Amino acid sequence: MLTRPDRANLITLIAPPTVWALHFLFAYVFAAIACAKGWDLGVVRLAIAIATGLALVFILAAAVAAHRYTGFSMETSPHDAPTLKDRRRQMGAATFLVAALSFVAVIYSGLPAVFMTDCR
Numbered sequence: 849m850l851t852r853p854d855r856a857n858l859i860t861l862i863a864p865p866t867v868w869a870l871h872f873l874f875a876y877v878f879a880a881i882a883c884a885k886g887w888d889l890g891v892v893r894l895a896i897a898i899a900t901g902l903a904l905v906f907i908l909a910a911a912v913a914a915h916r917y918t919g920f921s922m923e924t925s926p927h928d929a930p931t932l933k934d935r936r937r938q939m940g941a942a943t944f945l946v947a948a949l950s951f952v953a954v955i956y957s958g959l960p961a962v963f964m965t966d967c968r
Contacts, residue, residue: 861943863910864950871903872957879960883967893961900958907951914943 875896882892 858939860910860914861939861946864907864943864947867903867906867910868950868953868957871899871954874899875957875961879964889964889966893964896958896961900954900961903954903958904951907947907954911944911947911951914940914947 878895879892882889
């Protein structure tokens with residue numbers, strides 16, 4: 849149950865916001881380059897949709913990994929005892945909440961591609 853190393857928890861904690869930042873950067877830079885070069889907006893929309901889908905899958909995988917690594921449950925909060933088990937569960941809860949926030953942020957940063965009609 850709690851046999852994985854703590855490093856995996858730190859990686860899963862920083863992975864979702866990193867994926868969101870990379871997705872945000874890709875979506876807006878790619879759209880700016882495509883508009884500057886006069887590319888078809890259908891290609892831009894498709895690329896951003898694919899990037900959004902991949903980012904959401906990766907963030908969801910990080911949330912599942914956090915749950916698997918730590919076995920946390922919101923029902924047993926707070927995780928404030930000075931034990932390794934509680935520290936891991938706190939890390940799992942934090943990772944899950946960061947992943948949920950990043951999931952919503954990726955959706956919002958990919959949403960302008962849906963409404964983009966021209967490059968003005």
